[in-house]
Amino acid sequence: MNAILRRKQHKAELKTQILAAAREIFVRDGYESFSMRKLAQRIDYSPGSIYLHFKNKEELFESLVEESFDRLLRALNRLKNGHAHQDPVAKLKTGLRAYIDFGLRNPNDYRFAFLLRRPLQRRPYKVHPAFDVMRYLVGRCVEEKRFRPVDVESTSQALWAAIHGITSLLIQRPTFPWVARRQLIDQVINNAVDSLMLRPDQEEETGVSHAQPSGV
Amino acid sequence: MNAILRRKQHKAELKTQILAAAREIFVRDGYESFSMRKLAQRIDYSPGSIYLHFKNKEELFESLVEESFDRLLRALNRLKNGHAHQDPVAKLKTGLRAYIDFGLRNPNDYRFAFLLRRPLQRRPYKVHPAFDVMRYLVGRCVEEKRFRPVDVESTSQALWAAIHGITSLLIQRPTFPWVARRQLIDQVINNAVDSLMLRPDQEEETGVSHAQPSGV
């Protein structure tokens, strides 16, 4: 009776164990050298066994991405709810920074989610809830008259483009002679956000974009 | 005597023929379903023959990328040299737009160049000459006092991030509910550039960023 329940539970545990092992191999060896057989060997099962839990490699990957996205989403939501007193612009900037940091700290997740070409783009992924947070934060800035009356949707998309751009470039082209990483990220964020502000002449916070030419 | 020359020429022709076929397969079937064997079959040679011209699959890809980059670079240089009378800011914006348009019109080239994960990033590619154009255009804006005295290098990199972001997102996530494409591109460019201008209160050209909320 409850034996079947224990079975189900065991199966679920096994599934998460597979995911954990997969993530580890993936992080250690990279995407292209990951293989179902290596994974099977790692968890001491036969290759076929993995297919009891996942339809195929693609679906296994999707599960990993979903996990990662949930983490990003949770981080963003924590941010959205906390710091209630904070200036909405500061909050937006913090959110943008959180997104970038997430990508840089979890480059494989980010690659999964945005960089890897998927054969025929099945589900549109769960970008949308994360993007909702962006819309919300931008909306707040407009409502509280910190931004010009810009279109929330297109502004959110433009901001996403900016932060996705710097995130993916830093991940994918680590050997390019970038300027100091923090400085660059700040500049991208400030450039993107400041031009939306109602009084762009107020210039605290934009520090680095006024830096003297340094000839890096 | 000149027979060996004809041989060399024939070999070169064959190489370009291989590249053309590879590009076609790649464009039609996508990256993951491209294979050396398919390519060989397509050009009516045995699989081994390709290895007379390319060390391996990776090197073949690199060649394709290089071709693509040369095309982008030529497009940008044409822009840099032409339109001498134009305002440097307008010229920069035109350049940014040209970059994005190139990516959208040649998505596979762009994928090759920036999106595909390369196993262990050997040569740093020829991004640099293209990036030089960006540095030059930004430098002109600063010299002619159209920009604040920003750091040219970090500003160029931040701008690159913005246009790479929108380009890659539009290529890679075509099903996302984007706002009108031109509007979005304009907004990304204007947001990124306008915050650098010396007199950000001048607001001709930024049209769309002032649009009323449309609830798209």
Next chain:
DNA sequence: CGTTCATAGTGAACAACGTTCATTATACTG
């Protein structure tokens, strides 16, 4: 306790992959 039966797990098999290499065909030179 012995039988039944769903399920978990196996591992051999398949087709396709990138790559190598001994072998053969080709086309030029002397």
Next chain:
DNA sequence: CAGTATAATGAACGTTGTTCACTATGAACG
């Protein structure tokens, strides 16, 4: 025509993802 350098082959190797007929396992029931 003989000799030779090069072009091209295709069989082979070790992978890969995935399938499937099969066996082992362990709970349920008479």
